[in-house]
Amino acid sequence: MEGPFRMLDGHEQVVYGSDPQTGMRCIIAIYSTALGPALGGTRFYPYTSENDALVDVLRLSRAMAYKAACAGLDLGGGKAVILGDPARDKSEALLRAYGRVVESLSGRYVTACDVGTSPGDLAVVARETRWATGADAVEGGSGDSGIMTAYGTYVGMRACAERVWGSPSLGNRHVAVQGLGKVGRRLAEKLHADGAKLTVADVDDTATAWCAERLGADVVSGDKIHAIDADVFSPNALGGVIDDGALAELQCRIVAGAANNQLAEARHGDALTVAGILYAPDYVVNAGGLIQVADELQPGGYRLERVRARTERIADRLHEVLTLAETERLSTAAAADRFAERRMAAVGRLRRFWLPPR
Ligand code: NAI
DSSP: OOTHHHHHTTOSEEEEEEETTTTEEEEEEEEEOSSSSEEEEEEEEOOSSHHHHHHHHHHHHHHHHHHHHHTTOSOEEEEEEEESOHHHHOOHHHHHHHHHHHHHTTTSEEEEEOTTOOHHHHHHHTTTOSOBOOOOGGGTSOOOTHHHHHHHHHHHHHHHHHHHHSSOOOTTOEEEEEOOSTTHHHHHHHHHHHTOEEEEEOSOHHHHHHHHHHHOOEEOOTTTGGGSSOSEEEEOSOSOOBSHHHHHHOOOSEEOOOOSSOBSSTHHHHHHHHTTOEEOOHHHHTTHHHHHHHHTTSTTOOOHHHHHHHHHTHHHHHHHHHHHHHHTTOOHHHHHHHHHHHHHHHHHHHHOSOOOOO
16 A cells, blocks of 8 residues: 555544634544544644654554553544644634534544643534533533543552452552652542552652642652652653663562553563563553543433443453463553454444444
8 A cells, every 4th residue: 555545554534624714734533433433532732744743643543442442432542633832823713623623523533632632622622513522520521531540540550459469459558659640649649548658759849749748758750750669650641651771670560550651662561571560551541531531422421420430340451451461471561452452353343334323
């Protein structure tokens, strides 16, 4: 295959949208609708080139399909990017122009928040399309997904503890938390409530001061936190934190956090296994936010109890993935991919292309 099709790499559909009046330029990528509508957030980012934007949206939409499949959701995977600087270019008209592109896909793609977009922005997008989730609760959405993402990560961390120490309790464990934003701070609070000892790092001194004062956490710098002599290292800030340098310094038995793309390269997943460190695949444990926004699509709308129950099942999914890794001698990250691919193939075959309701 040649030209643009060569880039698609298994994606079902890529849509370019533009509105010269507002300057809106977007790309929506649908990796798969085999399991249901392709849900994934809208990233508003000042890409240096159109090609960078395309590469990013293709990568992100594929990752969403794997995450949804692994979470047991009836959702495919999609993602959108708006090319521009959100601080300078964002306007009501631009967001609404974007909403019309989303609406034109009649529900094959459903959007949500991502880097550069907020629940308030999604409420604006939703004025032009039925296919937008993640708005504030007062606007009919499910609000900040960080709370459920933190809860799912906590549930996943407990499942890892059970695997390694025979008990899910984190009460007498030492956890090193990197990143104290919407997810990391909530996670730290839950761990503290259980009685865990905390060491934390964030580039924002206010966030670390809050954790030191309220949760009794020790504070270290962001480039040292992975090397702390703790039971668990929990990355909740950046991607790519598990690289050759970090691997040589890790002292923990478990890596479990919400940050996306924690492994710098796939081979680092194998290296963690060799080092005897249990890695909770990022997209398995950080699916709580996706489970939350997906619930807005349920008949009758979002229900917190259902979201909590489904988020708690992250523990079961993780155990299945970890067992698969053991039986098929894979890294836990590769096992998660295989688990997702099997579900997409087996269940997706029943559905083929998802058709929006008429
Ligand atoms: P956030 O932007 O609210 O928090 C990130 C925190 O990391 C901030 O406090 C920031 O100061 C800190 N940080 C940045 N660079 C750092 C460094 N070098 N060292 C230490 N701390 C640093 O983001 P949020 O929502 O808490 O997300 C955290 C991670 O979880 C991200 O990787 C995100 O992609 C991922 N995630 C979030 C979900 C959600 O529902 N919010 C869902 C799934 C994944």
